[in-house]
Amino acid sequence: MEPTKRKMKILEAVVEAYIKTGDPIGSKAVCDVLDFNVSSATVRNDMAELSNLGLLEQPHTSSGRVPTELGYRVYLDELMKPEPLNKKEQAAIRNSLDLGADTPESLLETAAEVLSKITGCAAFAASPPGDNAVIRQIRFVRTGSYTAMVVLITSLGTVKTKLFRCDYMITPSLLEMFDRAINERLSGRLVTSITPAFIQTTAISLGEMSIMMPSVLLAVSEAAKEASVDGTAIRGQSNLFSMPELASEDGKKVMELLEKTGELSKLITAAGKGAGVLIGSELHHPALSSLSIIAAQYTAAPECSGTLALIGPLRMNYPKIISTLGYVADVVGEFLSELLDA
Amino acid sequence: MEPTKRKMKILEAVVEAYIKTGDPIGSKAVCDVLDFNVSSATVRNDMAELSNLGLLEQPHTSSGRVPTELGYRVYLDELMKPEPLNKKEQAAIRNSLDLGADTPESLLETAAEVLSKITGCAAFAASPPGDNAVIRQIRFVRTGSYTAMVVLITSLGTVKTKLFRCDYMITPSLLEMFDRAINERLSGRLVTSITPAFIQTTAISLGEMSIMMPSVLLAVSEAAKEASVDGTAIRGQSNLFSMPELASEDGKKVMELLEKTGELSKLITAAGKGAGVLIGSELHHPALSSLSIIAAQYTAAPECSGTLALIGPLRMNYPKIISTLGYVADVVGEFLSELLDA
DNA sequence: AGTTAGCACTCTATCATGTCGAGTGCTAAT
DNA sequence: ATTAGCACTCGACATGATAGAGTGCTAACT
DSSP states (O other): OHHHHHHHHHHHHHHHHHHHHOSOBOHHHHHHHOSSOOOHHHHHHHHHHHHHTTSEEOSSTTSOBEEOHHHHHHIIIIIOOOOOOOHHHHHHHHHHHHHTTTSHHHHHHHHHHHHHHHHSSEEEEEOSOGGGOBEEEEEEEEOSSSEEEEEEEETTSOEEEEEEEOSSOOOHHHHHHHHHHHHHHHTTSBGGGOOHHHHHHHHHHHTHHHHHOHHHHHHHHHHHHHHHSOOEEEEOGGGGGGOTTOOHHHHHHHHHHHHOHHHHHHHHHHHHHTTSEEEGGGGOOGGGTTEEEEEEEEEEETTEEEEEEEEEESSSOHHHHHHHHHHHHHHHHHHHHHHHOO | OHHHHHHHHHHHHHHHHHHHHOSOBOHHHHHHHOSSOOOHHHHHHHHHHHHHTTSEEOSSTTSOBEEOHHHHHHIIIIIOOOOOOOHHHHHHHHHHHHHTTTSHHHHHHHHHHHHHHHHSSEEEEEOSOGGGOBEEEEEEEEOSSSEEEEEEEETTSOEEEEEEEOSSOOOHHHHHHHHHHHHHHHTTSBGGGOOHHHHHHHHHHHTHHHHHOHHHHHHHHHHHHHHTSOOEEEEOGGGGGGOTTOOHHHHHHHHHHHHOHHHHHHHHHHHHHTTSEEEGGGGOOGGGTTEEEEEEEEEEETTEEEEEEEEEESSSOHHHHHHHHHHHHHHHHHHHHHHHOO
């Protein structure tokens, strides 16, 4: 069909113009950008039909048109082409990430930082799911006569510490004993396998030792539990302030959501595994109804991948931002695998 | 002087009423709350004089009065009495903090969280200055054939990690050798003493060992450097959205400031050492001109104290908030000393 | 001398009214 | 199928009138 093609072109023009200016787009403005040589009246007819299809809407009778959520969806699925980054942009990103690549955590923080700077959105980075992390080593460090610290290091390169206190004086030799005994029994195990029940049986197998310092095993299990939750980094919250779609009521709700990393994490990993872009009501969250989340997965190794995401207004430069996010995800995966592998 | 006393009472009434309602306060409203039995006309005369003294001002000729910055200052210095917490409030705070007291970091995070929830402000917690931290122990953990992790633990209970990569295959025995050699030379030293120059001389004293793995010492020195910067936690940024004094332009600037912890840190430790409350222009920062920072120090041990702070509007319930902050600081100091001491 | 009542005055917030311009939908001509 | 032309709608903006809150001042009061 021929007319359908022109209508699509018009939809594309409206979406892109609206993304640029933020003002409703009139038929004349569309005419100016369009390749077809048609008059504004023709465009008007087509736009009226696009409105009937639910792809465009007018804020009030007789002002320009604005894309509906469905309009954005069609644009994203059928019309938009990602705009690849040039060498210079790629180099800048790679360079910034390299500087932050000391530990997995700092790499993800840097990635979120870089993304938020470039895109002007709030950026979110989730570590690979902690529940298939394996305990690499557990160390004990004396911090006082009656206090010590357990240091748990996982295969994902994360480190969790926990201070504990004993009734008995803690001697270096006692700690060394524990160190050996615990590592023997726990290293190599999944962090999720350190359940209370497992701790119970370990305590029994340790015999007298565990009786002397009951808090040790508790501290270890708590550290393991913490290691099993996914780490997250959020940067660029300040960008939310500049989004006019966030009246201060909603803005507060969104910020609160960002402060509860757990809830957000679910939402975003879902997005990352799916289409990549979730908009408005697709997010199933009242505060986010006028926002858009773009997610991409990075992969450091088979079975070891996490998600990067951007939270911004519906009205954003998708072609550029999607490629940027994709490139950052690639580089993060690459650097992370360097950090973790043999 | 008798009249001065009444004027002060009036100032107090205006400040407190304004803090409650946010609307300019008229002479009639002041009359209603005042103990003195005087007419609104008398109050008007006094208020006119308070305006001349620069303590009150009117948004426009002929509407109620609002405190000036100087007015707030006088109120804070001479009129306000902190409103002590009741047993129930104290218990709730103590309980929440106890739950988070696993490590110094998590204790501070919890403190910021609790403060932001109770006060409705953004809350900031700074660890004791890292520059008098001492290296307690350095550990090496193998994470791959060519990669390993250095784990640095300080006397303040903070842990910094750094991954590094070597050209040579990393064997457990090699790491153990390093472990011994490095701990022998570095533990007990101030983290700030691990300068490039010091690393240089250490490398020489290590002889062949350092030649085999040059990246080790680099990683150690970077970890030490990171350990010397003060840790910070910020919570409750979402509360900034509800402050009407933050038009979105300024709001963004404030958020950006919160994202740069370094700058803020200086400002706040200064406040903590001084009067405790800095308002508006006293903060010497354009974006903060309509905000107020309340700071309090906690002390875990002699020479080991840090700062808690709240960032909120000028118009806040000082008597309650100041006692809350003070109480949280006391409890944090107490818990932290339990975590750290012998 | 300090306090009070009364009154004119100022300024904001709000609503109704009128005008301008952008952009539409429809109809009739091409 | 496309186009030109025209009447119409609606928001943005300026103008003007009104009500209400609160002031400053003056003259009277204790």
